[in-house]
Amino acid sequence: MILGLDEAIVRRAVSAARPDRAPVSADETAEVFARAAWSGIAEPGDGVAGTLVAALGAAGALAAVNEEHDPAGLAHEVGEATGEELTRESMRAAVERWRPRLVASDALRFLTSAGARGAALLVPDDPEWPAGFGDLGPHRPAALWCLGNAALLASPLPIALVGARAATGYGEHVCAEASTGLVDRGFAIVSGAAYGIDGMAHRAALASGGATVAFLAGGVDRFYPSGHDALLTRIAQAGAVVSELPCGSSPTRWRFLQRNRLIAAASLATVVVEAGLRSGSLNTAGHAASLGRPLGAVPGPVTSAASAGCHRLLREFDAVCVTNADEMAELVLGPQEPLVEAASRQEPEATRVLDAMSSRPRSVDDIARAAGLSVASVRSALGVLELEGLVSETPTGWRRP
Amino acid sequence: MILGLDEAIVRRAVSAARPDRAPVSADETAEVFARAAWSGIAEPGDGVAGTLVAALGAAGALAAVNEEHDPAGLAHEVGEATGEELTRESMRAAVERWRPRLVASDALRFLTSAGARGAALLVPDDPEWPAGFGDLGPHRPAALWCLGNAALLASPLPIALVGARAATGYGEHVCAEASTGLVDRGFAIVSGAAYGIDGMAHRAALASGGATVAFLAGGVDRFYPSGHDALLTRIAQAGAVVSELPCGSSPTRWRFLQRNRLIAAASLATVVVEAGLRSGSLNTAGHAASLGRPLGAVPGPVTSAASAGCHRLLREFDAVCVTNADEMAELVLGPQEPLVEAASRQEPEATRVLDAMSSRPRSVDDIARAAGLSVASVRSALGVLELEGLVSETPTGWRRP
Numbered sequence: 043m044i045l046g047l048d049e050a051i052v053r054r055a056v057s058a059a060r061p062d063r064a065p066v067s068a069d070e071t072a073e074v075f076a077r078a079a080w081s082g083i084a085e086p087g088d089g090v091a092g093t094l095v096a097a098l099g100a101a102g103a104l105a106a107v108n109e110e111h112d113p114a115g116l117a118h119e120v121g122e123a124t125g126e127e128l129t130r131e132s133m134r135a136a137v138e139r140w141r142p143r144l145v146a147s148d149a150l151r152f153l154t155s156a157g158a159r160g161a162a163l164l165v166p167d168d169p170e171w172p173a174g175f176g177d178l179g180p181h182r183p184a185a186l187w188c189l190g191n192a193a194l195l196a197s198p199l200p201i202a203l204v205g206a207r208a209a210t211g212y213g214e215h216v217c218a219e220a221s222t223g224l225v226d227r228g229f230a231i232v233s234g235a236a237y238g239i240d241g242m243a244h245r246a247a248l249a250s251g252g253a254t255v256a257f258l259a260g261g262v263d264r265f266y267p268s269g270h271d272a273l274l275t276r277i278a279q280a281g282a283v284v285s286e287l288p289c290g291s292s293p294t295r296w297r298f299l300q301r302n303r304l305i306a307a308a309s310l311a312t313v314v315v316e317a318g319l320r321s322g323s324l325n326t327a328g329h330a331a332s333l334g335r336p337l338g339a340v341p342g343p344v345t346s347a348a349s350a351g352c353h354r355l356l357r358e359f360d361a362v363c364v365t366n367a368d369e370m371a372e373l374v375l376g377p378q379e380p381l382v383e384a385a386s387r388q389e390p391e392a393t394r395v396l397d398a399m400s401s402r403p404r405s406v407d408d409i410a411r412a413a414g415l416s417v418a419s420v421r422s423a424l425g426v427l428e429l430e431g432l433v434s435e436t437p438t439g440w441r442r443p
Numbered sequence: 444m445i446l447g448l449d450e451a452i453v454r455r456a457v458s459a460a461r462p463d464r465a466p467v468s469a470d471e472t473a474e475v476f477a478r479a480a481w482s483g484i485a486e487p488g489d490g491v492a493g494t495l496v497a498a499l500g501a502a503g504a505l506a507a508v509n510e511e512h513d514p515a516g517l518a519h520e521v522g523e524a525t526g527e528e529l530t531r532e533s534m535r536a537a538v539e540r541w542r543p544r545l546v547a548s549d550a551l552r553f554l555t556s557a558g559a560r561g562a563a564l565l566v567p568d569d570p571e572w573p574a575g576f577g578d579l580g581p582h583r584p585a586a587l588w589c590l591g592n593a594a595l596l597a598s599p600l601p602i603a604l605v606g607a608r609a610a611t612g613y614g615e616h617v618c619a620e621a622s623t624g625l626v627d628r629g630f631a632i633v634s635g636a637a638y639g640i641d642g643m644a645h646r647a648a649l650a651s652g653g654a655t656v657a658f659l660a661g662g663v664d665r666f667y668p669s670g671h672d673a674l675l676t677r678i679a680q681a682g683a684v685v686s687e688l689p690c691g692s693s694p695t696r697w698r699f700l701q702r703n704r705l706i707a708a709a710s711l712a713t714v715v716v717e718a719g720l721r722s723g724s725l726n727t728a729g730h731a732a733s734l735g736r737p738l739g740a741v742p743g744p745v746t747s748a749a750s751a752g753c754h755r756l757l758r759e760f761d762a763v764c765v766t767n768a769d770e771m772a773e774l775v776l777g778p779q780e781p782l783v784e785a786a787s788r789q790e791p792e793a794t795r796v797l798d799a800m801s802s803r804p805r806s807v808d809d810i811a812r813a814a815g816l817s818v819a820s821v822r823s824a825l826g827v828l829e830l831e832g833l834v835s836e837t838p839t840g841w842r843r844p
Binding site: 083084085088135136138139140141142143212215216294295296297299340341342343344345349350353356357362363364365366369390393394396397398407410411413414415416417418419 | 484544696741754758763765767770797799812815816819
């Protein structure tokens with residue numbers, strides 16, 4: 043029994059949204075069902091819910107809240123189980139904010155609408171669950187709802203490409219090049235399906251036949267923005283469209299901010315391609331930084347307000363300046379061997395000897411005087427330069443060819 | 444007696460290039476004369492010469508080299524005086540490279556041509572000597588030759604604006620804005636008078652009536668590049684044109700590289716405005732970094748090869764991303780108080796309550812359910828939001844205006 047529902051009803055609802063999974067025990071099914079319920083009860087990022095679920099399991103937490111346990115006792119129980127300190131007051135406030143949404147039929151509806159839409163419910167034990175979500179601690183989502191190829195969430199090289207909706211032609215061009223280049227290097231492109239940079243990141247990945255994952259701030263049955271209906275349909279076919287909110291949920295400002303934490307946590311690095319000072323992608327960058335994930339920012343003209351947010355990330359948030367797909371890949375894969383430029387290897391004395399020479403032959407003494415070097419040093423430098431084919435000796439002296 | 448010259452001849456020659464200085468003792472005059480001589484004997488940046496001059500004085504060092512002291516004895520004497528370890532071998536090699544230029548008439552010629560040109564000779568004890576040169580240690584110049592207002596070398600706020608000769612319209616635009624803005628804030632603009640960014644830095648400073656100093660890689664009697672004859676003439680009138688090389692010296696690649704150390708050392712910070720991967724301004728940036736001076740780089744489009752050097756400085760050399768004169772000034776003056784954005788001060792609960800509301804009045808219970816918050820939290824958030832004028836109460840509930 044969970045939320046007063048019959049076991050068979052729960053099992054049928056869960057299998058609607060997990061049609062291809064092997065059958066599991068009644069307890070496990072109840073746990074999955076409870077996670078579906080929690081995904082609609084607690085707002086994204088609710089740390090008290092995350093702590094309670096971690097302590098009692100999703101079903102246990104649901105039962106405790108439903109059965110109106112004393113919040114003080116509940117807080118104490120959580121402390122015993124997890125070592126997390128929750129105050130009686132925060133638990134009481136949390137139970138009060140969850141209770142208006144404790145409706146058994148809601149969870150049933152989430153699962154059946156997902157099933158009808160072809161969206162799958164994922165829980166933390168599933169192999170597709172993004173490994174990076176572990177770093178979210180109590181703020182990790184209770185569940186994920188996924189349209190498309192859920193296996194892409196377990197891609198070995200996920201990288202976030204995000205940026206402003208108000209992108210310029212420059213930003214979109216750089217984004218397309220970056221996305222294509224990263225796909226060529228085996229990366230999966232994670233973004234938020236917004237207009238501008240996000241959309242271009244997905245679009246270029248799809249065009250290159252690459253893997254791409256869009257995290258939405260509302261349910262996966264409500265593509266947002268509506269102008270990206272066709273793009274999101276293609277992502278759902280060739281990639282994955284994912285949300286922590288159940289079907290029927292609308293995006294809100296709060297949910298956009300919390301969605302950004304999932305983009306950052308699901309990715310090994312986050313790159314802000316183009317962003318003004320008020321772009322929401324700076325919030326994603328902040329999540330990446332606070333998760334300790336590498337953060338890259340693409341510079342642009344200082345005369346472009348659309349790049350001012352990227353420049354701020356470079357100035358104030360220690361973002362790495364990235365200018366192409368190689369440098370973005372390096373955020374994840376570490377530095378590659380630097381190129382040693384021939385010019386920098388040249389000895390100072392050789393430079394000075396070459397400076398002192400021309401196509402007219404000169405004696406070693408003349409060269410020494412002009413270069414401000416001893417005759418011996420000039421002889422030695424000339425020897426090396428001759429080997430490199432940069433100077434030659436003539437009957438009347440040394441010259442540059 | 445110095446280099447076998449009569450004291451009266453030495454005094455006359457020195458006063459030609461220092462016409463307005465108070466008379467000094469014969470020893471002091473000999474010392475100034477010897478520095479003029481060293482500026483033509485040792486190539487710029489010759490650390491052995493710098494160490495020897497620091498140990499024995501310029502005149503003493505000149506006498507020791509001229510009188511063919513035993514290099515091993517000389518190295519020992521320097522070690523006693525300065526604690527600097529010079530090997531016998533490096534001293535022997537140095538004496539060999541200096542000797543071809545040990546010609547008394549050269550030093551006389553430097554001083555008389557400078558006098559004829561109106562160029563002044565500066566030595567480290569002069570009040571105009573750039574304070575920052577102390578950090579060059581044995582690589583500091585023996586003397587400076589200066590056309591124009593030498594007092595600008597002692598400007599309290601010197602900043603270097605450097606960059607590529609092959610500048611774009613973007614780079615020149617940003618450079619002009621930066622130079623003007625820095626002049627407005629009391630900075631003196633230091634640069635190298637090259638085509639492109641350097642020239643624009645000087646030009647914009649002059650146009651704003653600001654102080655500007657050009658360091659040349661050859662003598663100040665040979666304006667280089669020749670296409671900047673008119674510009675250098677104006678800098679010599681309203682600013683200062685400076686070189687460590689005596690009149691008659693031509694610029695060489697070596698001297699350009701060493702000239703860059705003077706630009707970096709004379710300035711409290713160095714900003715590379717626009718630079719390709721092979722721009723000489725990256726060498727100036729390297730000098731600034733190795734002197735521990737703040738280094739700024741202006742980003743540009745990643746599609747522009749003319750900004751690739753700046754991006755490399757940001758990526759690999761810890762340069763600070765600077766996008767305007769304020770941020771460049773901050774390199775020197777330290778951070779200013781950051782702006783706190785109103786949006787970031789808004790409480791998460793207030794955001795969620797606002798998200799849940801519209802222009803249609805809703806009950807507190809409805810808002811609590813939609814926002815996923817307790818009724819008590821919603822009431823409290825509504826109170827704050829009402830004070831801020833963001834929501835209002837109507838007979839049928841709360842609404843956003």
